[in-house]
Amino acid sequence: MKYAVEPPRRTMIPVDYYIILSAILFTIGVLGVLIRRNALIIFMSIELMLNAANLAIVAFGSVIQNFSGQIFVFFVIAVAAAEVAVGLALIVEIFRTKKTIDVDQMSSMKG
Amino acid sequence: MTLDLVLFLVLALVAVASALGMLFSRNAVYAALYLVLNFVTVAVFYLLLSAPFIAMAQVTVYAGAIMVLFLFVIMLLGSDALPKSQVLPWQKPLAIVMSVLLAAEAAYLLVTKARPAGDVLPPTELVNTTENLRQLGNALFTDYLLPFEVVSILLLVAMVGAIVLTKKEKGARQ
Amino acid sequence: MITDWTLWLEWFIKSLVWIFALLGGFAYLTYYERRALARIQTRVGPNRAGPFGLLQPIADAIKLIFKEELSPAKAYKFIFFLAPILTLVPSIVIAAVIPLGPPIQLFGRQINLVLADVNVGVLYFMAIAAVAVYGIVLAGWSSNSKYAMLGGMRSTAQMISYELALGISLIPVILLANSMSMVDVVKAQGMLWFVFLQPVGALIFWIATLAEVNRAPFDMPEAEQELTAGYHAEYSGMKFALFFMAEYQKMIVICAVMAVFFFGGYLGPGVDKYPLLGPVYLFIKVFLLLFAMIWVRATWPRFRYDRLMSFGWKVLVPLSLAIVFITATGILLAEETGNPMWMWAIPAASVIAGLIPVVTIYRTLKRLSYERA
Structure with missing residues (x-):
C-alpha cells in the first residue's frame, strides 16, 4: 500500500502547518454550531468540522505515505452525503410543522 | 520561502477567511457560498497532499452535490435572515472562550503528542499515474471491502429515509 | 514546483x-445552428x-455589446454580477x-496536444460538470424574480438528477479503457470505438449531456411559454451574452x-503518420455531433x-x-476464458437491456392514449 516508488525529497511543508489549519477550521465549525441560531448554518458548520478532520487525515496519510488516509476520507465523504440527505429532510420537515428554522424556537417535544 | 509554502499560506488564508465568512454572514445563501469556496480550497490542499482522487471526490460530492442541495433547501424555505433572538444571552461569549481553548488544546496536542514524524512532500509526477490510482482502488476493494459495502447500505438507507421524511402522507392536510 | 519557464509558456499558449x-x-x-435549423x-x-x-x-456580437444593461432594483447585485461568470468559466x-491529438515534435521538443493529462481526467470532467450548476442557481436566486427563481430551481433539480446518469x-468507459485519463481513453480505442462496444452507454451519455447543457428537449429551465426565459429572464446586454456564450461553449466542449x-477522439486513418491530422478528425467528429444536437432541437418537443x-430517475x-x-x-468473462469474443456479449446484452425500458414506455404511452380516447 506504499507508493510505487519513493518520491525524491524536495521542498516540503511541515505537517504541523496542516494540523494547525485543520484545528482552526474545526474551531470555526464549533463556533458556528454554538453561536448561530439558523439550523441550516449549524448544519453547514458541522460539514466544515468534517472537512477540517478530513484535511488532517489526508495530511497524516501523506506523511506516512499510505493510502489508508485517503480511503478513510473517501468513506467520510460518502457518510457526509448520507447525513446531509437525511438532515436536510429533517430540517424541511421541521420547517413544515414549525414554520421556522430557528433552533431556539424548537423547544417543545411535540410537533 | 519556497513557492510551495507561499501557495500553502495563500490557500490557508482563503480557507480561514471563507470559513469566517460563513460564520458571520447573516444571509444563509452567502454562508453556503463561502462554504463552497472553503471546500474548493480544501480540494486544492488535497492536490498539494498528493491525493488527486480525493480532491475530485471532494469537489464532486461536497461542492457539486451537498452544497447544491443546501442552496436548494435554503431557496425552498426562504433565505431571509432570522430575527435576532436572545434566548440564552450568556451563550455567545462563553462559546467564544471555550472555542479558543479548544483550538489551543487541539493544536498543542496534535503538534506535541499525535505528530507523525516527517514532512508533507510536494506531489511528484508519480502521483499522476494510473498505477497510483490502481493501488488506491485495490486497497479500497480488498482491505476495506467491508466498510465499502456498509457505506453503500448506509447510502441506500439514507436515500429511503430522506424520501420517507419529506413525502407527504396521502390524504394529509395542506 | 515547476521553474522551467518554457513549460509555463507552453501552457499559456x-x-x-x-x-x-x-x-x-x-x-x-x-x-x-441557425442555418441548419x-x-x-x-x-x-x-x-x-x-x-x-x-x-x-459579428453583427450579433456588436448588437449585444451595445445593448443597455439592466439589473433589477431588488437584485442581490454582487451575485447577480457573478452568476454569468460562474456559468461561463466551467x-x-x-x-x-481534452486531448486534441497525439504528441507532436516542434522546436526540438515534444509537445502533447493536451493541456493537462491528469490521471483522474474523467473525475475532473464530472467535478467541473457538477460545479457548473452554481451559475444557473445563483442567477435564478439573485434576480429576485419568481420566473427566474423557478427556472433556477428547475435546472438545479434537473442537472443534479441527470448528473447521476x-x-x-x-463507468463502462473507464472499465473498458482501464484508466481514468482522457489520453488513455483515446488510446484504448485504437482498435474499436467504444460506441460499438457500449452503444447504450453512449446513448445515455448523450441524453444526459443534453439535459446538462439545458438543450432541447430538456430546455425546461428556460421554457418560454411557462417561465418567459427562466433563470436569465432578468439579464440583458453583455451579461445575457455570457449565458448565451456559456451554453454554446458547453455544447462544443x-x-x-x-x-x-465514445468516438475515438482524435483517432482516424493516418493519424500515426501525420499527428496534425488529429485535431482535424476531432473537429469533424465534434461538427457531426453538434449537428445531431441541432437536429434533436429541430425535431423534438419539450418534455413535461x-x-x-x-x-431521469426511473x-x-x-x-x-x-x-x-x-x-x-x-x-x-473475456479475461477469465481468454476468449476476446466475450467482449461482444457486452453490446448485445446492453442493447437487450436498453430495449426493455423502450418497449415498456411505448406500451404505457399507448395504453394511456387509449384510455384518454
Whole structure:
C-alpha cells in the first residue's frame, strides 16, 4: 500500500502547518454550531468540522505515505452525503410543522 | 520561502477567511457560498497532499452535490435572515472562550503528542499515474471491502429515509 | 514546483488556443445552428450579412455589446454580477483535459496536444460538470424574480438528477479503457470505438449531456411559454451574452468529450503518420455531433417536467447501473476464458437491456392514449 516508488525529497511543508489549519477550521465549525441560531448554518458548520478532520487525515496519510488516509476520507465523504440527505429532510420537515428554522424556537417535544 | 509554502499560506488564508465568512454572514445563501469556496480550497490542499482522487471526490460530492442541495433547501424555505433572538444571552461569549481553548488544546496536542514524524512532500509526477490510482482502488476493494459495502447500505438507507421524511402522507392536510 | 519557464509558456499558449477556439466556435456555432435549423424547417436562415451570412455572428456580437444593461432594483447585485461568470468559466475549464491529438515534435521538443493529462481526467470532467450548476442557481436566486427563481430551481433539480446518469454511464468507459485519463481513453480505442462496444452507454451519455447543457428537449429551465426565459429572464446586454456564450461553449466542449469517450477522439486513418491530422478528425467528429444536437432541437418537443424527472430517475439511472454490471461481467468473462469474443456479449446484452425500458414506455404511452380516447 506504499507508493510505487519513493518520491525524491524536495521542498516540503511541515505537517504541523496542516494540523494547525485543520484545528482552526474545526474551531470555526464549533463556533458556528454554538453561536448561530439558523439550523441550516449549524448544519453547514458541522460539514466544515468534517472537512477540517478530513484535511488532517489526508495530511497524516501523506506523511506516512499510505493510502489508508485517503480511503478513510473517501468513506467520510460518502457518510457526509448520507447525513446531509437525511438532515436536510429533517430540517424541511421541521420547517413544515414549525414554520421556522430557528433552533431556539424548537423547544417543545411535540410537533 | 519556497513557492510551495507561499501557495500553502495563500490557500490557508482563503480557507480561514471563507470559513469566517460563513460564520458571520447573516444571509444563509452567502454562508453556503463561502462554504463552497472553503471546500474548493480544501480540494486544492488535497492536490498539494498528493491525493488527486480525493480532491475530485471532494469537489464532486461536497461542492457539486451537498452544497447544491443546501442552496436548494435554503431557496425552498426562504433565505431571509432570522430575527435576532436572545434566548440564552450568556451563550455567545462563553462559546467564544471555550472555542479558543479548544483550538489551543487541539493544536498543542496534535503538534506535541499525535505528530507523525516527517514532512508533507510536494506531489511528484508519480502521483499522476494510473498505477497510483490502481493501488488506491485495490486497497479500497480488498482491505476495506467491508466498510465499502456498509457505506453503500448506509447510502441506500439514507436515500429511503430522506424520501420517507419529506413525502407527504396521502390524504394529509395542506 | 515547476521553474522551467518554457513549460509555463507552453501552457499559456495552449490555454490561449483553447479560449480563442471556443470563442470563435461559439460565434460560428450560433450561425451553424441557425442555418441548419432553417434548412430542416425549409427556410433559408441568416444570409444577408456578408457572403452566405457569414458575418452574422459579428453583427450579433456588436448588437449585444451595445445593448443597455439592466439589473433589477431588488437584485442581490454582487451575485447577480457573478452568476454569468460562474456559468461561463466551467465550460472553458473542462477543455483542459481534452486531448486534441497525439504528441507532436516542434522546436526540438515534444509537445502533447493536451493541456493537462491528469490521471483522474474523467473525475475532473464530472467535478467541473457538477460545479457548473452554481451559475444557473445563483442567477435564478439573485434576480429576485419568481420566473427566474423557478427556472433556477428547475435546472438545479434537473442537472443534479441527470448528473447521476452521466457519471454512471462513464463507468463502462473507464472499465473498458482501464484508466481514468482522457489520453488513455483515446488510446484504448485504437482498435474499436467504444460506441460499438457500449452503444447504450453512449446513448445515455448523450441524453444526459443534453439535459446538462439545458438543450432541447430538456430546455425546461428556460421554457418560454411557462417561465418567459427562466433563470436569465432578468439579464440583458453583455451579461445575457455570457449565458448565451456559456451554453454554446458547453455544447462544443461536451461534444468533444463525447467524441473522446465514445468516438475515438482524435483517432482516424493516418493519424500515426501525420499527428496534425488529429485535431482535424476531432473537429469533424465534434461538427457531426453538434449537428445531431441541432437536429434533436429541430425535431423534438419539450418534455413535461414531471416526465423529465421520472425519465431521469426511473429509466436512465437503473439502465446505466445495468450496463455497468453488463460491461464488468463481459470484461471479466473475456479475461477469465481468454476468449476476446466475450467482449461482444457486452453490446448485445446492453442493447437487450436498453430495449426493455423502450418497449415498456411505448406500451404505457399507448395504453394511456387509449384510455384518454
